Amino acid sequence: MLRLNPCTLSAALGRQLLLDASHLRPSFEQLLPVFAGRLLDRSLQRANSGSIGLGSALTLFLVSHKRSPRLIAEVGTYIGNSSAAMACGAGLAGQPVHLVTCDLHPCTQEPLAGLQLPQGSGAQVVQGSSTQMFQALASKQAKLDMLHLDGRLMTDDLKLLAQLLKDDTLIALDDCEGDEKGHMNLDLLRRAGLIQQHAFVEPFPSELFRAWNLETRSVTGLLLPLKSISFSRQ
Numbered sequence: 001m002l003r004l005n006p007c008t009l010s011a012a013l014g015r016q017l018l019l020d021a022s023h024l025r026p027s028f029e030q031l032l033p034v035f036a037g038r039l040l041d042r043s044l045q046r047a048n049s050g051s052i053g054l055g056s057a058l059t060l061f062l063v064s065h066k067r068s069p070r071l072i073a074e075v076g077t078y079i080g081n082s083s084a085a086m087a088c089g090a091g092l093a094g095q096p097v098h099l100v101t102c103d104l105h106p107c108t109q110e111p112l113a114g115l116q117l118p119q120g121s122g123a124q125v126v127q128g129s130s131t132q133m134f135q136a137l138a139s140k141q142a143k144l145d146m147l148h149l150d151g152r153l154m155t156d157d158l159k160l161l162a163q164l165l166k167d168d169t170l171i172a173l174d175d176c177e178g179d180e181k182g183h184m185n186l187d188l189l190r191r192a193g194l195i196q197q198h199a200f201v202e203p204f205p206s207e208l209f210r211a212w213n214l215e216t217r218s219v220t221g222l223l224l225p226l227k228s229i230s231f232s233r234q
C-alpha cells in the first residue's frame with residue numbers, strides 16, 4: 001500500500017531535518033563567514049574545480065548533526081567547505097570528530113580552520129588518491145561512521161570500501177543530478193554490492209530550504225542505513 005522511493009524519502013527526511021531544526025541555525029550561520037573567506041581566497045582556488053553550494057552544505061551539516069559521526073572520510077577536499085559543514089554538524093554532539101579527506105590536486109591543508117570543535121577533534125588531509133586514503137584507513141582496521149564522496153571513485157576503492165563501510169555508515173554523494181558523478185558513484189557502490197543495507201535518498205527539494213530563508217538547492221544525495229529508519233506513533 002505504501003511505497004517509498006528516493007523522491008518520497010527525500011521529502012520526508014528533508015522535512016524532518018529542515019523544519020525541526022531552527023535551534024541549529026546559529027551554529028550553521030557561524031559557518032557562513034568561514035565559507036565566504038575560503039571562496040574569496042584566491043590562493044585556494046583552481047579554475048577546474050568548485051566547492052559545494054549552500055544547500056548541500058546545510059544538508060551535510062544537518063545529517064552530520066543527526067548521525068553524530070566520530071570518524072568521517074571524504075573524497076574531494078578542495079577548499080574544505082564540505083569538510084567544515086560535516087565537522088561542524090558532527091561536533092554539536094560534543095564528542096571529538098576525526099575527519100580524513102583526500103584530494104588528487106592541491107587543496108587546503110586546514111579544512112577545519114576557523115571552527116570551534118570539541119577538544120580532541122582534528123583533520124588529516126591526504127594529498128593523493130581516494131585509493132591511497134582508503135588503503136591507509138583499512139590498514140588501521142578503521143570503520144567509517146560517515147563517508148562523503150565529492151570526487152570520482154576509483155576501481156580499487158571498492159574492495160577497500162568493503163572493509164571500511166558498516167551497515168550504519170551514512171554515505172553522502174555530491175553531484176546527484178543528471179548523469180553527474182554522484183549517480184556514477186552510486187552505480188559503482190551498488191554494483192559492488194556495498195549498499196544492500198542502504199536506501200538512496202534524492203537531494204532535498206529546493207522549497208524546503210525556504211524554511212531557512214535560503215533560495216538555494218542541494219545536489220547531495222544520501223545513502224541512508226536501513227537500520228536508521230524507524231516507525232513512530234507520534
Ligand SMILES: C[S@@+](CC[C@H](N)C(=O)[O-])C[C@H]1O[C@@H](n2cnc3c(N)ncnc32)[C@H](O)[C@@H]1O
Nearest residue numbers: 051052076078079080081082103104130151152
Ligand atoms: C568538487 S571538488 C571538491 C569540493 C570540496 N568538497 C569542497 O566543498 O570544497 C572535487 C575534488 O575531488 C578531487 N578528486 C576527484 N576524484 C578524486 C579521487 N578519486 N581521489 C582524490 N581526489 C579526487 C578533485 O581533484 C577535486 O579537487
